[in-house]
Amino acid sequence: MQSYWMQMTETDTVLERRESPVPETGARQLLVRMYAAGLNRGEFLLGHGLHGKPGTWKAIGGEGAGEVVAVGSGVTGFGSGDRVMGRCAGAFSEYALMEAAEAMTVPARLSWEQAASIPLTFLVAYDMLVLQGRLKPSEWLLVNGVSSGVGVASLQLGKALDARVIGTSGSADKLTSLKPLGLDVVYARASRISRRRSWTRRASTART
Numbered sequence: 001m002q003s004y005w006m007q008m009t010e011t012d013t014v015l016e017r018r019e020s021p022v023p024e025t026g027a028r029q030l031l032v033r034m035y036a037a038g039l040n041r042g043e044f045l046l047g048h049g050l051h052g053k054p055g056t057w058k059a060i061g062g063e064g065a066g067e068v069v070a071v072g073s074g075v076t077g078f079g080s081g082d083r084v085m086g087r088c089a090g091a092f093s094e095y096a097l098m099e100a101a102e103a104m105t106v107p108a109r110l111s112w113e114q115a116a117s118i119p120l121t122f123l124v125a126y127d128m129l130v131l132q133g134r135l136k137p138s139e140w141l142l143v144n145g146v147s148s149g150v151g152v153a154s155l156q157l158g159k160a161l162d163a164r165v166i167g168t169s170g171s172a173d174k175l176t177s178l179k180p181l182g183l184d185v186v187y188a189r190a191s192r193i194s195r196r197r198s199w200t201r202r203a204s205t206a207r208t
């Protein structure tokens, strides 16, 4: 099967399409014919620990959506032909293994691309807002970096829970485009570039 791999060093990121064997389905796993996959920022951060040591190769994509083609022993509730989405390793491949416990049925109205972008960010948002934060209707939710993947998921989940949402971003344009999702209050912090310029100015003033 075709599969995308990535190598990162301190200075470079190299992407390569490879021919690799279709993985074998283990116990409690689904083999999924992938139709769309998600790539998250964490996969590009060497210090994040998701990629491994500098110089190593890794099959990319930590989440995706597709059709079940085989089920491992001990799997109940899923069968061939089911539309599933979930976290999985090597999602940018024609086939990937998904733990059955991670798999979710794709709602009929979602496209493959929409479904593939949901698992990671929405599971993080659900953990923060529901399991840890116990967010209630009418409560205020502050989302720093609301334009990020996790930020947009938190905004959407917050609104679904009837909370009032404040969002911050370094970009006024991004905040404007998020308003239709129900953002109640926006706060545009100074952009990274202008902040860096003012630090540089202050530093050079301090030196002279």
Ligand SMILES: NC(=O)c1ccc[n+]([C@@H]2O[C@H](COP(=O)([O-])OP(=O)(O)OC[C@H]3O[C@@H](n4cnc5c(N)ncnc54)[C@H](OP(=O)(O)O)[C@@H]3O)[C@@H](O)[C@H]2O)c1
Residues within 6 Å of the ligand: 040, 041, 042, 120, 121, 124, 145, 146, 147, 148, 149, 150, 151, 168, 169, 170, 171, 174, 192
């Ligand atoms: N994605 C996941 O599955 C996941 C899982 C667990 C935890 N997290 C954490 O959640 C946070 C957001 O992750 P994400 O994957 O959702 O991020 P993302 O979609 O890549 O968004 C990153 C946002 O951070 C802001 N930003 C601030 N400084 C930046 C810089 N130097 N370079 C680029 N962007 C910068 C930008 O917002 P503005 O332009 O609006 O300022 C940008 O839109 C991270 O701390 C990540 O570690 C993510």
